[in-house]
Amino acid sequence: MSASAFYAGALYMNNHHRFNQLMSSFRGEGPYLFVDGKKMFDAASGTFNLALGYNHPTLVARLQQQLERCSHLSSRFTHDASQLLFERLKPYLPAGMERFWFRDITGSSAIEGAIRMAQKASGRSGVISFYRAHHGQSLATASISGNAFRLSHFHTVIEGSLKIPAPASLYCGVSASAPIELPDFEQYIEYASTDNIACIVIEPVQGNGGNIVFPPAFYSALREVASRHNIAIIADEVQTGFGRTGSFFASSGYAAALQPDILVFAKGAGGIGIPAAGICMRPEYDVLESFEHSSTSGANPLALTALDATISVIEEEGVLDNVEALQPHLEAGLLELQQRYSGFMSGARGIGFMYAFDLPTVESVDLFIEIAERHQLIVRSARYGRSNTVKVRPALISTQQDIDVLLHALDASLAEFVATCPQLEGVA
Numbered sequence: 001m002s003a004s005a006f007y008a009g010a011l012y013m014n015n016h017h018r019f020n021q022l023m024s025s026f027r028g029e030g031p032y033l034f035v036d037g038k039k040m041f042d043a044a045s046g047t048f049n050l051a052l053g054y055n056h057p058t059l060v061a062r063l064q065q066q067l068e069r070c071s072h073l074s075s076r077f078t079h080d081a082s083q084l085l086f087e088r089l090k091p092y093l094p095a096g097m098e099r100f101w102f103r104d105i106t107g108s109s110a111i112e113g114a115i116r117m118a119q120k121a122s123g124r125s126g127v128i129s130f131y132r133a134h135h136g137q138s139l140a141t142a143s144i145s146g147n148a149f150r151l152s153h154f155h156t157v158i159e160g161s162l163k164i165p166a167p168a169s170l171y172c173g174v175s176a177s178a179p180i181e182l183p184d185f186e187q188y189i190e191y192a193s194t195d196n197i198a199c200i201v202i203e204p205v206q207g208n209g210g211n212i213v214f215p216p217a218f219y220s221a222l223r224e225v226a227s228r229h230n231i232a233i234i235a236d237e238v239q240t241g242f243g244r245t246g247s248f249f250a251s252s253g254y255a256a257a258l259q260p261d262i263l264v265f266a267k268g269a270g271g272i273g274i275p276a277a278g279i280c281m282r283p284e285y286d287v288l289e290s291f292e293h294s295s296t297s298g299a300n301p302l303a304l305t306a307l308d309a310t311i312s313v314i315e316e317e318g319v320l321d322n323v324e325a326l327q328p329h330l331e332a333g334l335l336e337l338q339q340r341y342s343g344f345m346s347g348a349r350g351i352g353f354m355y356a357f358d359l360p361t362v363e364s365v366d367l368f369i370e371i372a373e374r375h376q377l378i379v380r381s382a383r384y385g386r387s388n389t390v391k392v393r394p395a396l397i398s399t400q401q402d403i404d405v406l407l408h409a410l411d412a413s414l415a416e417f418v419a420t421c422p423q424l425e426g427v428a
C-alpha cells in the first residue's frame, strides 16, 4: 500500500470514528434529549417538529419496517398511498378541503406550491403577508416573510405583494382575551395594491414572530375581506398543524373562522422529525400539472409512513386530548412564574402546547438560554420582532410529570437569571 493510500485510509477511519462519536453523543427519549449522557427536557421539541417526541416506538418500528422494504419510490408509485393518507386526514381538515398535493417534504416548498395554486387559479400574482410572519427559507417564501434580516443580501419579489401589520396581540388561550385593534384590510387592498392579489398567507399563530395568538375576530375579519375580493386564504399550518394548538389543525379549531382555501402542513406531520409536508385545498385550487410543482423526495415512502403512523398515534393515544387536558396546567405554571419573577418575565401567552414569554432584552434571552441549559432545559428564542421572546413548545406526548419537569427547570433557570442580572429589573 502506498503511503498516501495508507494516510487516506487512516484519515477515513479517524473521521468515521469521530463522526460516530459525535452522532452517538445525542440520544432522544420521548420529550427528553440526552447530550453526552446529560438528560435535558427539550421544550423546543427539536426545531418545533417533534410532535411525538424523539423516538416514539410506533414511529420507529413502522419506519424501520419501511426502510427494509425501500426508502424511495417515484411518485408514480406512491399516489394511492397518498390518497389513503388524505382520506385519513379529511375529518380533521377545515370544511371544503377536498383535494391534496403531497409532493413536498419541507414547509417552504409546500408554501410555494400553495402560492402557485392561488396564482394559477386567479391569474393574479401578489401575496399579502404579515409583519413578523415566517413562511420559509426559499427565495420566494423568505421574500414574503415579515422580517428584513433574512433578506438583506437577497433579491426576489413576487410582483404585487404587500406586507401588512399584524395586530400586536398577547392573547393567552385559557385565561385572557384583551381586545385589540384590527388592521383595516380594506384600506391596504384599495390603496396599496393594483387588483393583483392572488392570496393572503397567514400563520394562524405566528410562530417565529413571537408566538402571537390572534383573537378569533381577526380571522373572521380576514375571511370577510378575502371573500369579498375573491382572494385565496392560505393557512400556513407548518407549526400549528398536527395538534400543536390542541386541535388537529388550528384552522379547524381555535382559528376556524379563517376558513382557509388552501392549507399547508409540515414539521410535526413527520411525528419524530421525519421531513414530511403537504398541501390540502378546495377543488377550485387543484389546478397544477404534476410538472408544475414537485420535488425528488416528495411523497417518499418514509415521509408517507411517518405521516400515517403519526395520525395513528394521535388517534390511538389521545394526543389531542392530552394537549387539551394539560394546557391549563402549562399555562397556569407559566403565569405563576411570571408573577414570581415579575419585572423580568412578562407576556406569557399561547394556546395548546405553543407558549412563549418575554424577557427584558435580546441579550437577556441569549443569557437565559445558556442558564436554562445548565438546568437541563432546552428552550429557543424568537428571532423576529424585538427578539426578546422565549418559546415553550413541549412535545405533544408530554405527561403532567414532564410538564412539571419543564416548569421546575424554568423556575430554577429564572431564579439564576434574576440573581445574575438584578439590574434588568423594571426594563420589561
Ligand SMILES: Cc1ncc(COP(=O)(O)O)c(C=O)c1O
Binding pocket: 105, 106, 107, 108, 109, 111, 134, 135, 136, 137, 203, 207, 208, 236, 237, 238, 239, 266, 267
Ligand atoms: C410557519 C412556518 N412556515 C414555513 C416554514 C418553513 O418550513 P421548512 O423549514 O420546513 O421549509 C416554517 C419553518 O420554520 C414555519 O415556521
